[in-house]
Amino acid sequence: MSSSLISLGIESSCDDTSVAVVTQRADRDVDILSLITFRQNDLHHEYGGVVPEIAARAHATRLDLCTKRALKKASLELRQVDLIAVTSGPGLIGGLMAGVAFAKGLAAGSGKPFLGINHLAGHALTARMTHGVDFPYLALLASGGHCQFLLVQSPTTFTRLGATIDDAPGEAFDKSARLLGLPQPGGPAIEAMAQSGDPHRFELPRPLSGRMGCYMSFSGLKTALLRTRQQLVKKHELPDPDRNDLAASFQQAIVDIFVEKSGIALEEYHQRLGERASTFVVCGGVAANRAIRENLQELSAKYGVEFVAPPAKYCTDNAAMIAWAGLELFGPGRCDPFDLKARPRWPLDETASPIHVSGKKGQKS
Numbered sequence: 001m002s003s004s005l006i007s008l009g010i011e012s013s014c015d016d017t018s019v020a021v022v023t024q025r026a027d028r029d030v031d032i033l034s035l036i037t038f039r040q041n042d043l044h045h046e047y048g049g050v051v052p053e054i055a056a057r058a059h060a061t062r063l064d065l066c067t068k069r070a071l072k073k074a075s076l077e078l079r080q081v082d083l084i085a086v087t088s089g090p091g092l093i094g095g096l097m098a099g100v101a102f103a104k105g106l107a108a109g110s111g112k113p114f115l116g117i118n119h120l121a122g123h124a125l126t127a128r129m130t131h132g133v134d135f136p137y138l139a140l141l142a143s144g145g146h147c148q149f150l151l152v153q154s155p156t157t158f159t160r161l162g163a164t165i166d167d168a169p170g171e172a173f174d175k176s177a178r179l180l181g182l183p184q185p186g187g188p189a190i191e192a193m194a195q196s197g198d199p200h201r202f203e204l205p206r207p208l209s210g211r212m213g214c215y216m217s218f219s220g221l222k223t224a225l226l227r228t229r230q231q232l233v234k235k236h237e238l239p240d241p242d243r244n245d246l247a248a249s250f251q252q253a254i255v256d257i258f259v260e261k262s263g264i265a266l267e268e269y270h271q272r273l274g275e276r277a278s279t280f281v282v283c284g285g286v287a288a289n290r291a292i293r294e295n296l297q298e299l300s301a302k303y304g305v306e307f308v309a310p311p312a313k314y315c316t317d318n319a320a321m322i323a324w325a326g327l328e329l330f331g332p333g334r335c336d337p338f339d340l341k342a343r344p345r346w347p348l349d350e351t352a353s354p355i356h357v358s359g360k361k362g363q364k365s
């Protein structure tokens, strides 16, 4: 253990309070020693979405216990940790501030260095933690607030090849689940219903098909789903078979969008990198979806690239990916000052032109 670095990761950018301890030995082996996550679904349930003030307050009261449990599960004490990594953006400002203030307190009290981590970098670098993927790789980051194709060249070098111009796919899953009377988060609920449904019964749109390279659009899908539901029933609940078919048709539309747009992104990846274009990674909460993973795996085989999808629990928000990103970035003198500020908006590719739409966490990055 002496030649290894131990990172304590803290995540509180949305509605999951999560703390993890991750270590990497000199030989590159990674161990996720603990991952404790307190979900807040029950707190937001009655409002139909995440209420930022409630989320922030819950993070502030739970971070302490979450950290104690993560250290205990890892059989470590704070003094044995080498660095503290905390999500400092993008996300809901109240939750980010709760996490950053807590991390600063831990760092000041223990004398440990601390690092602010970009939540999206956490998602995009996860495949290196779980599968040891080498740079450069192509990543489709598909989550509750974002959707981007990224060329990932180093822990801090991301080139955006395309992105959603409106809703994120996770948002589309969540809003559509609500329209179908399913619980939140909507992605897993729709996936479960879709298993017994006919994915070709309803014709939902594939926005931007054949247009705008690997840019995507998802906002029209929920409107189309709503219209289809209204045609089926006026006031009553949808009968189960209809609901399953609608869920399956919706999921199929997302799969088709991803397959078409990933093909375009893979072409560009090959054009830019030639022989070095070897790996396609899917990450972010929506990457937990089995139909999406299976279809992107098939597509990757056609393009002759290795396909990597981290285990589902490391796709949705988790502090292990933040602890890992801390290990990737940490180096002599590479830590943040105590005046580090939380950033609600923090694009991975600062050179790419902004896309001016808002999601559940505010302005997209």
Ligand SMILES: Nc1ncnc2c1ncn2[C@@H]1O[C@H](COP(=O)(O)OP(=O)(O)OP(=O)(O)O)[C@@H](O)[C@H]1O
Binding pocket: 014, 090, 091, 119, 123, 142, 143, 144, 145, 146, 168, 169, 170, 171, 173, 174, 185, 186, 187, 188, 191, 284, 285, 286, 287, 288, 289, 290, 315, 316, 317, 361
């Ligand atoms: N099996 C699944 N199929 C489809 N979507 C899923 C699945 N599991 C989770 N999701 C979706 O993933 C989203 C949550 O992902 P994640 O936790 O990465 O989002 P976020 O952190 O809120 O957003 P961001 O990472 O963009 O800031 C939710 O919208 C959820 O519905």
Ligand SMILES: [Mg+2]
Binding pocket: 119, 123, 143, 144, 284, 285, 316, 317
């Ligand atoms: Mg996320």
